[in-house]
Amino acid sequence: MxxxxxxxxxxxxxxxxxxxxxxxDIREFWKSRDYVEKLIIALEHPEKETPIRAAWLLGQLKDSRAVLPLIELVKKTEDVYIARAAVQALGEIDTPEARQFLGTLVQHQAKMVRDEVDRILAKNENTPKHLKKRRGL
Ligand SMILES: [Zn+2]
Structure with a gap:
């Protein structure tokens, strides 16, 4: 390990x-942070299983503090699995900001990410009708 x-x-x-x-001071660093803050920091972890798991957990916790860090992660990661995990988490947290950002991803270069965005937008009753219509959802 x-x-x-x-x-x-x-x-x-x-x-x-x-x-x-x-x-x-690593011990102090962790001691002064709550669980959600730790998960947000774990999004930057160099071993990709960690950000994927952290994103999943943040999606389960639905804490809106994670929205901006997840958006940043989608923007900067070159790993489609990490991007998809962050997109899924944003779909779970589902603040207006998260929803708006997901709407901008319908043109994402990775099909895996676009498919995930479509799935989230299709099942979400808050998705504006024009967006569903355009995506054929
Ligand atoms: Zn260091």
């Missing part, structure tokens, strides 16, 4: 209290 610094993301073979690279 590898351990990571949540600020510089260097990894270590063992659990350390202070990051030897950037000096962050």
């Amino acid at each position: 590898r351990f990571y610094c949540p600020r510089c993301w260097r990894d270590f073979a063992k659990d350390v209290t202070i990051c030897p690279h950037c000096g962050l």
